[in-house]
Amino acid sequence: MGVLICKICACFYLSNCSCHQDLDMRFGFELCSQEMTFLRKxxxxxxxxxxxxFHLQQDLQDFEVPVVAIITTGGGLKSMTGLYGSLMGLKKLNLLDCVSYISGxxxxxxTMANLYRDAYWSQKDLDSHIGEAQKQATKCKMGCFSMDRMKYYDKQLCQRKEEGYRTSFIDLWGLMIEYLLNDGKDPHKLSEQQEALCDGQxxxxxxxxxSVRDSYSTxxxxxxxxxxxxxxxxxxYGAFVRTEHFGSEFFMGRLLKKLPESRICYLQGDVLHYLGREPLWRGFFSPPLDEDPVLPTRPHELRTRMYTPPGPLSSALRGALTDRFSVAQHHNFLKGYQLHNNYLENEHFCRWxxxxxxxxxxxxxQNADHLGMIDAGFFINTSSPPLLRPQREVDVIIYLTFWVLYKAYKYYSEQKIPFPKISLTDEDKKNLKECYLFHDSDLPGCxxxxxxxxxxDTFREYKAPGVKRCCSEMEGGQLDLTSRFSPYCMFSVRYTDENYRRLLNLSEYNILNNSQMIMQALQIAIGLYRQRHRLGHFCICFVP
Structure with missing residues (x-):
């Protein structure tokens, strides 16, 4: 019977039928019960x-409370430091408690992984977290390549392979990230962050x-x-597994082999630039690593060569040089399923x-054994898609980014996903301002x-909103964020203390200096909720 079942594939489409209730995964586009409980809290x-x-006299009713989300984009240490500064600004404005989601x-x-080690981080002063981040951002990183670290990487990759995972360069890079951001091994796992959500705090x-496929471009x-x-x-697909089960082996919705949950460093490894399907260094090394040269042969002889099985570390290094190295491999929890034709008619499927x-x-x-995962930055560098699921009903998005939103807006327009039109003047395109508000009241769900x-921008001349710099303070407002010689370039792995504090202060300042526009958006959202509530009562009164 075991031989037969492995050859059976189940056709499925989204429904709420009872056949899904006894599976080890969840099918459905609605939010899970844990998230709904969190949102109520x-x-x-x-x-x-x-x-x-807003100094309101009365408490807001449930129907008046908007859902606010912070959406971020990638960019190495620059985006890590920038997010700390932005959160510090929102905290000073007492707006951080208005936010229900942060995506990254x-x-x-x-930044997020470090903060969520502390179950009550947003209820405390952020100085200790920011100070620790500064310590890690400014420390020497050369120890990352020491012989002791290489032995540690090899040991960790061997252990991960023994646990049942398929190791790659991304796992090696995750271990390096762990060293770059911590003083030692970080044992934390993503599911442990539930403790930081237990009271909605x-x-x-x-x-x-x-998720990508080897034979297709991104x-x-x-x-x-x-x-x-x-x-x-x-x-x-509206297909979900419990976080602690991600990476384990599934078949037809059943958990076949439970693997230990990955440490969070392995989920942080996807940070390198995507260089396409072609191997990075193909042709530069001959013979390939771990293989001896191909021996000369006669026409009637088979081509032979000696092959030495590589260890996990050398395999990871070889993958970095000869493969699509930015792809992490995880067991496919949808293995055993084929899509039913009716599934293509589902409105939620069509959205994506x-x-x-x-x-x-x-x-x-096609029952692939593994899912290939890459950094979302390799596509349009946005963490916004999950927040545009209609089930999350996000009303206000605080979009923190280094780039203009045109790519994201164009993508959502093509997908017919409600998103306000991004319109900037020619002058704005040349010199972006610190803050913009986009709102399309005629587009439902937008x-x-x-x-x-x-x-x-104004940070050059102001050290705080309305507080001008004196002559001796002008140097503190000079930040080169974009040139090829910028200390904040994508591949920078070490800042000076001065560069770190300047970027942190700039990010905080831009939030503080544009607080009125942020609060204007919140007021609009509250007003729209009240308007819809009044219209709902009107309809109830007059519809027979």
Whole structure:
């Protein structure tokens, strides 16, 4: 019977039928029960914070409380440091408790992972967290390549392989990230962050990745994957597994082999630039690592060569040099399923239908043993897709980024996902301002977007909102964020203390200096909720 079942594939489409209730994974586009419970608890914090910020005489009713999300983009140490500064600014404005979600990728996940070790981080002063981050950002990184560290990497990769994981360069890079951001081994796991959500005391963190296939470019095939402390899931299929089960072996929705949950450093490894399908150094090394040269042969002889099985460390290094090295491999929790034709008619599936295989269900999910995961920054560098799921009903987005939103806006327009039109003047395109508000009131379900690009504008002359710099302080406002010689370039792994503090202060200043626009967006959202509530009562009174 065991031999037969492994050859059976189940066709499925989204429904609420009872056949899904006894599976070890969840099918459905609705939010999981844990997240819904969290949102009910979080609403108390948001309502109280809004009452204090706007000096309201009465408590907000549940229907008046908007859902606010912070969306970030990647960028190594720059995005990590920038997010700390932005959160510090929101904390000083008493607006951090108004936020229900924070989404991140690449460098901003480093900030999030560090903060969520503390179960009550947003209820405390952030100085200790920021100080620790500064210590790690400014320390010498050369020890990352010491012989002792290499032995440690090899031991950790061997252990991971023995646990049942498929190791790659991404796992090696994750271990390096662990060293770059910590004094020692970081034992934390993503599911442990549930402790930071138990009372709704912090925003819910969402980490974003993209699933790809080896035989397709990222533009041709990519599927959004979200990671929360509760679940990991593919947005397009509405298929989710418990976070502690991600990476374990599944078949037809059943958990066949439980693997130990990955340490969070292995989920942080996807930070390198994507260089396409072609190997990075193919042709530069001959023979390939771990192999002897091919021996000369006669026409009637077989080609022979000696092969030495590589260890996990050398395999990871070889993958970095000869493969699509930025792909992490995880057991495919959808193994055993084939898509039913009716599945393609599901409105939620169509929302994320954007690959070359989306019209061919038999090829879309072909029982691949592993899911290939890459950094979402390799596509449009945004962590916003999970926050645009209609089930999350996000009203206000605080969008923290280094780039203009055109790519994201164009993508959502093509997908027919409600998102306000991003319109900038020619002057703005040349010199971005610190803050923009985009709102399309005629588009149902469209969030209000506060766009806060990381730019150095009025900070050059002001050290705080309304407080001009004196002559001796002008140097503190000089930050080169964009040139090729900038200390904040993508690949910088070490800042000076001065560079770290300047970037931190700039990020905080841009939030503080544009507080009125952020609060304007919150007021609009509250007003829209009240208006809809009044219209609902009107309809109830007059519809027979």
């Amino acid at each position: 979080r609403k108390r914090y948001v309502a109280s914070a809004l009452k204090n910020v 990728l690449s460098g901003t996940t480093w 912090n925003p819910l963190p969402i980490y974003v990745s993209v 533009n041709d095939f990519k599927e959004w994957v979200e990671f929360t402390p509760y679940e990991v899931g593919l947005l397009k 239908k954007d690959t070359v295989l989306d019209s061919r269900p038999n090829e879309l999910m 969030p209000i977007v506060i766009f806060l690009p990381l730019v150095n």
